[in-house]
Amino acid sequence: MLHTVLDTPPVGETKAARDQTLAAYRLMLTARLLDDKYAALYRGGKIHGGVFLGRGQEALSVAIGISLKKTDIFAPLIRDAAGRLAFGETVVDAIRTYLGSALGPMRGRDGNVHRGRPLEGYLPMVSHLGAMISVVNGTLFARRLKGVSGTVGATCLGDGATSTGAFHEALNQAAVEKLPLVLVVADNQYAYSTPTSRQFVCEDLADKASGYGVAAHSVDGTDLVACLKTAGEAVARARSGEGPQLIVARLLRLCGHGEHDDSHYIDPKLKTSPLGRDCLKVAEEFLLRQQWADSATLDGWRTEVVREIEDAVAQVRREPAPDPYDEKWQAISSRHLIELHDEDSGS
Amino acid sequence: MSITYLEAIREAQSHALRDDPRVFIYGQDIGAFGGAFKATKNLARDFPGRVLDAPISEDAMVGMAVGAAIEGLRPIIEMQFADFSVVGFNQIVNQAATLFWRTNVPCPITIRLPFGGTEGGGPFHSQSIEAIYAHYPGLIVLTPATVEDAYSMLLEAVAIDDPVIFCEHKFLYYHLKADALPSEALPIGKARIAREGRDLTVVAYSAMVHEALAAAAELSAEGWEIEVVDLRSVKPLDTDTIMASVARTGRLLCVGESWPWGGVTAEIIARVASEGFGLLDVPPQRLNARDTPVPYHPNLWMAHRPTARAIAASARKILRR
Numbered sequence: 001m002l003h004t005v006l007d008t009p010p011v012g013e014t015k016a017a018r019d020q021t022l023a024a025y026r027l028m029l030t031a032r033l034l035d036d037k038y039a040a041l042y043r044g045g046k047i048h049g050g051v052f053l054g055r056g057q058e059a060l061s062v063a064i065g066i067s068l069k070k071t072d073i074f075a076p077l078i079r080d081a082a083g084r085l086a087f088g089e090t091v092v093d094a095i096r097t098y099l100g101s102a103l104g105p106m107r108g109r110d111g112n113v114h115r116g117r118p119l120e121g122y123l124p125m126v127s128h129l130g131a132m133i134s135v136v137n138g139t140l141f142a143r144r145l146k147g148v149s150g151t152v153g154a155t156c157l158g159d160g161a162t163s164t165g166a167f168h169e170a171l172n173q174a175a176v177e178k179l180p181l182v183l184v185v186a187d188n189q190y191a192y193s194t195p196t197s198r199q200f201v202c203e204d205l206a207d208k209a210s211g212y213g214v215a216a217h218s219v220d221g222t223d224l225v226a227c228l229k230t231a232g233e234a235v236a237r238a239r240s241g242e243g244p245q246l247i248v249a250r251l252l253r254l255c256g257h258g259e260h261d262d263s264h265y266i267d268p269k270l271k272t273s274p275l276g277r278d279c280l281k282v283a284e285e286f287l288l289r290q291q292w293a294d295s296a297t298l299d300g301w302r303t304e305v306v307r308e309i310e311d312a313v314a315q316v317r318r319e320p321a322p323d324p325y326d327e328k329w330q331a332i333s334s335r336h337l338i339e340l341h342d343e344d345s346g347s
Numbered sequence: 348m349s350i351t352y353l354e355a356i357r358e359a360q361s362h363a364l365r366d367d368p369r370v371f372i373y374g375q376d377i378g379a380f381g382g383a384f385k386a387t388k389n390l391a392r393d394f395p396g397r398v399l400d401a402p403i404s405e406d407a408m409v410g411m412a413v414g415a416a417i418e419g420l421r422p423i424i425e426m427q428f429a430d431f432s433v434v435g436f437n438q439i440v441n442q443a444a445t446l447f448w449r450t451n452v453p454c455p456i457t458i459r460l461p462f463g464g465t466e467g468g469g470p471f472h473s474q475s476i477e478a479i480y481a482h483y484p485g486l487i488v489l490t491p492a493t494v495e496d497a498y499s500m501l502l503e504a505v506a507i508d509d510p511v512i513f514c515e516h517k518f519l520y521y522h523l524k525a526d527a528l529p530s531e532a533l534p535i536g537k538a539r540i541a542r543e544g545r546d547l548t549v550v551a552y553s554a555m556v557h558e559a560l561a562a563a564a565e566l567s568a569e570g571w572e573i574e575v576v577d578l579r580s581v582k583p584l585d586t587d588t589i590m591a592s593v594a595r596t597g598r599l600l601c602v603g604e605s606w607p608w609g610g611v612t613a614e615i616i617a618r619v620a621s622e623g624f625g626l627l628d629v630p631p632q633r634l635n636a637r638d639t640p641v642p643y644h645p646n647l648w649m650a651h652r653p654t655a656r657a658i659a660a661s662a663r664k665i666l667r668r
């Protein structure tokens with residue numbers, strides 16, 4: 001199935017589509033401006049460690065996040081600022097994790113994109129690529145065992161991560177268990193510096209699905225409308241019991257691997273190709289063309305979002321940093337099993 | 348001229364590629380890009396076809412190296428971070444480590460692990476996992492602490508017939524400089540006295556050698572003379588050099604950046620306690636990272652790992668007994 005354009009919908013559906021597209025656009029804009037802010041903070045030496053942005057991937061990311069219900073499961077990856085916001089993460093929580101605030105969901109113990117709230121269905125990624133998919137499978141399996149129906153679990157991945165054994169094991173596992181998994185692959189042409197030609201040789205990553213008996217959807221990742229349609233359909237099919245769905249979106253990473261990386265290796269021809277289109281601009285042009293919004297409204301949104309982000313940063317910078325003396329240096333939860341070491345052993 | 352720890356690693360690989368046609372390097376982003384840390388900068392250009400970008404497939408990367416070793420080649424594998432090597436753990440500990448013992452066919456592969464903590468690295472880009480590899484029979488585990496050792500030990504790692512886990516500390520990459528590359532070196536398996544002293548033996552390896560040396564400098568102002576032993580290799584472990592030092596000082600503190608449970612420091616203390624109990628004037632001590640994952644925020648990270656200050660504080664307690 002290839003969706004690149006939205007067929008003109010019946011009048012009744014137009015308002016719903018319009019509202020969803022506008023909401024998605026605003027989330028994309030928030031994600032982009034949040035990413036810009038992280039980049040600025042990083043350049044100013046205010047962020048410890050790496051900064052990983054989702055520029056160019058907002059349309060795909062927001063589409064999956066907005067297609068989920070709050071009771072679903074979502075395990076985003078490094079380039080999913082938009083999807084995280086769509087699933088309900090607050091701007092403040094995102095910034096808290098980057099700045100290591102003691103009040104953030106990760107309490108300064110983990111940082112940047114490694115964040116989540118597992119009890120709210122928002123799973124915190126580990127760095128190890130491919131490792132989250134089977135964990136999503138586990139949550140879906142458990143809900144089935146508990147008699148909870150109607151849950152969908154979605155997780156995101158890059159093209160490079162499809163080379164991990166974990167990806168193949170988990171996709172097969174989901175198929176064998178017929179789990180309502182939606183696996184979203186952003187084929188952004190590079191894994192760090194490595195072009196897809198050193199990662200796989202199939203025509204389209206969506207081809208991988210058929211070997212596992214999994215449904216596949218290909219989509220133009222620069223086109224918000226197409227992404228919303230594809231993600232919505234894949235989520236609906238998973239929810240209705242049709243088993244795992246693989247979405248593969250083609251697009252281009254419009255930033256370095258991290259902010260330390262100037263991405264000089266990206267082929268200039270790709271940048272000027274349709275893959276190199278900026279999904280935020282494409283979405284904006286679409287909204288204006290449809291007359292679903294005028295540029296004054298969109299400019300107003302931008303101003304509002306910038307203020308929201310600036311306020312959040314100011315708030316978080318006043319919050320306490322984690323204090324090593326208050327910190328409980330314990331990694332297990334069974335209090336009666338915590339070993340007491342001699343203090344010289346470091347614990 | 349000055350050369351960094353990282354450049355020494357690049358130079359050693361360049362040297363190995365030049366001298367031995369059986370050597371090739373395989374790892375993520377190591378080709379034209381030169382690696383996440385630039386440890387293979389220009390090597391793909393200088394040695395066409397022998398410095399190859401791998402897919403993100405650590406298990407298959409190591410498996411392929413084992414196959415190539417069986418065919419007589421000498422692969423070097425770069426893991427992007429040590430933390431990701433565990434995805435290839437099965438191939439490392441069950442294929443590479445057992446091959447010689449099972450078949451008498453050696454497995455000369457070198458697996459480079461950029462390891463250890465840096466500010467903001469967090470739980471998955473900071474780990475020190477030398478001990479889990481040292482636990483497995485059949486592996487050599489190296490932890491160079493100096494620019495000279497980074498160079499000479501990597502060359503020796505490639506030359507020897509066994510699988511080597513080469514732990515290169517990310518913090519030392521840019522911080523450590525030397526005037527020139529060495530022309531001769533201690534062999535693998537020999538520890539080095541990094542500083543002589545008579546009051547206390549501090550055994551350390553990799554980045555912790557430098558923390559221990561800083562602690563020794565601090566304590567010398569207080570009148571204590573600390574001997575610092577740089578292990579260089581954690582497996583094999585040079586028990587003789589440690590024992591000889593403890594014989595001189597009567598006191599022992601072992602320092603490791605990795606977690607305390609069942610690690611290198613525990614192994615040293617077990618050996619000294621069982622084979623050199625009579626040499627000790629006071630109970631031997633150790634200082635490790637705390638028994639939690641490595642934290643992201645620098646406030647927590649600095650309190651998680653041993654620092655020169657923490658080493659000096661532990662040393663004072665031992666010295667006052």
Ligand SMILES: Cc1ncc(C[n+]2csc(CCOP(=O)(O)OP(=O)(O)O)c2C)c(N)n1
Pocket residue numbers: 078079127128129157158159160161162164186188190191192253257375403405427431434
């Ligand atoms: C198992 C594993 N190996 C290596 C890495 C190091 N690493 C982090 S991101 C990355 C590239 C990821 O590329 P891709 O999956 O295409 O996602 P993208 O960055 O393009 O979004 C690599 C190699 C890792 N995180 N996990």
